[in-house]
């Protein structure tokens with residue numbers, strides 16, 4: 079057991095969790111620790127008496143009708159919303175949990191999946207000879223591109239995503255093997271390889287073009303970039319950045335997580351990457367700008383330095399990456415088709431606001447655009463991205479300042495993508511870019527992705543190139559040229575794209591003119607998307623700033639199981655499908671805890687979650703909730719040597735939020751907490 083004499087929660091002792099999960103756990107445990115320290119009827123953590131695991135069995139409630147039907151509203155038919163519904167189906171099947179859900183989606187059915195969005199180019203006529211409108215699936219084998227999520231590394235952190243793929247019967251089909259290409263062409267929804275690097279990848283910075291195999295990073299000297307200290311000019315830019323975080327990665331590996339977390343929170347979390355590199359690494363201004371331009375893109379270094387360290391610890395460059403044949407939206411179609419009640423998804427139902435019905439905050443009224451009467455639910459899973467959530471009227475939910483602040487100000491990143499359909503795969507035929515991968519430049523298009531899913535297609539037939547993938551300020555800027563009804567009204571964008579594309583792939587003016595002429599002739603059509611201009615996403619993905627994870631994250635994941643915020647931002651794996659899935663599991667667990675007193679099935683399911691018996695992908699509770707050694711009583715409970723069950727942190731957080739709502743204040747007044755508030759805990763202490 080750890081040293082409890084300090085004023086912070088005990089250290090994180092477990093090493094096998096992902097670093098992001100450990101970070102999330104660290105942030106959330108502080109709140110439980112503070113609560114326990116200040117509530118006099120609870121054990122004193124300073125004396126080594128830690129908060130016990132609460133009894134998973136809830137006080138019997140004779141008034142309640144056990145096994146009652148519970149009505150649940152799910153806002154959003156993206157990954158997290160659909161997965162919440164699938165998890166309830168699983169719980170119905172295995173525990174007889176009687177939950178009736180409705181999924182309210184603001185967009186039409188063509189946008190099922192939210193940020194799982196595959197755009198398909200038109201090229202077919204229907205039987206009457208009319209053009210099939212853009213965006214309709216089933217047009218050409220590979221004449222699409224993924225506007226949102228597009229690739230998935232097969233690593234431990236993504237285990238739940240791959241478990242979902244298995245659940246949805248999405249088989250691996252390795253098209254890198256010639257035999258498979260001949261005998262086993264991929265079917266929609268199968269997983270095919272995705273290559274991050276390959277031969278003949280162009281890089282163009284400072285108007286100097288260098289062609290690499292994507293593995294070696296050229297230096298500033300190679301690109302004739304001036305104004306930098308001599309030692310910087312000769313160095314590999316990614317190694318330069320790595321050298322600055324190596325102190326923390328070394329600390330993690332040698333001194334262990336406790337030293338690592340202490341050091342990261344005390345010395346680094348409050349810095350942005352830019353501030354850290356200026357004040358601690360003493361890099362000069364030009365060097366930082368150069369590293370940012372080479373490694374990521376403008377304003378990327380405004381994120382928290384701690385996030386960058388965690389990213390570096392998590393990233394596995396040797397992983398095998400996969401993408402989905404037919405596009406990632408196939409995942410959403412398969413999820414929909416797997417639902418027991420696919421008709422539960424209601425499209426064009428924009429949620430405008432929510433309010434608790436009663437003073438005990440047990441039911442929620444949801445106002446939907448165009449409907450006279452609110453819909454009433456026992457609980458609501460809110461998966462709208464934070465910017466879209468902020469547009470809802472949530473006053474009636476009695477959110478506290480911390481949650482309101484988190485919804486309003488947690489960092490959310492920009493991203494744009496532009497896909498162009500050409501008459502042929504000229505990048506393979508003319509330039510030998512035959513392995514997929516990506517080209518990079520300091521021009522506005524920034525990153526050009528050569529799809530792996532079409533690299534074995536006939537080169538003389540039409541195909542799509544993701545000519546531009548941008549983030550942060552570069553996305554905001556190119557976004558100024560993207561119209562809401564792309565490809566209409568985008569003449570200027572088209573000029574920029576064809577210019578940059580030809581420049582990226584050539585090294586002389588003559589070759590540039592030649593390639594520009596070719597690709598202009600080859601151009602068929604395009605589709606561009608700016609995620610910040612989409613009112614249902616208002617940004618691309620969570621991108622936390624300095625101190626935000628530590629201080630704001632707990633406020634969006636805390637819930638007493640009635641209004642539950644889910645979605646990738648409310649997880650420790652931002653910008654990944656796995657984060658959306660994890661948030662849904664956490665949300666369902668919070669829901670089960672809340673309803674365990676009234677529903678026998680919910681109680682049994684909650685107990686199985688707590689005992690880690692619910693299999694992937696529907697369980698277990700996300701790893702950050704596994705770190706509960708510090709919230710048990712080591713000396714007074716007879717089985718204290720056994721760690722608290724998984725999910726205990728969720729339960730403690732839910733209890734604190736319920737007390738706050740009962741008290742009606744912005745924060746819990748710890749002096750007013752009474753025995754009944756913490757009854758499940760005290761039962762165990764007294765046992």
Ligand SMILES: Cc1cc2nc3c(=O)[nH]c(=O)nc-3n(C[C@H](O)[C@H](O)[C@H](O)COP(=O)(O)OP(=O)(O)OC[C@H]3O[C@@H](n4cnc5c(N)ncnc54)[C@H](O)[C@@H]3O)c2cc1C
Pocket residue numbers: 153154155156157158159182183184185189191192193194225226227228229230427428429430461462463466467470493494495609613614615617618619644645646647652653654655656657658
């Ligand atoms: C450009 C880009 C690239 C990405 N690349 C990858 C990748 O390669 N691999 C990976 O794993 N992940 C990737 N991601 C991340 C991944 O797509 C997301 O993490 C995940 O899809 C988010 O799911 P969600 O359910 O949290 O949110 P969403 O998918 O955004 O779902 C939220 C839903 O709520 C709806 N909604 C919003 N407001 C309302 C309202 N008022 N009323 C009703 N409904 C509403 C929206 O229309 C939407 O359907 C990428 C994301 C982007 C944007």
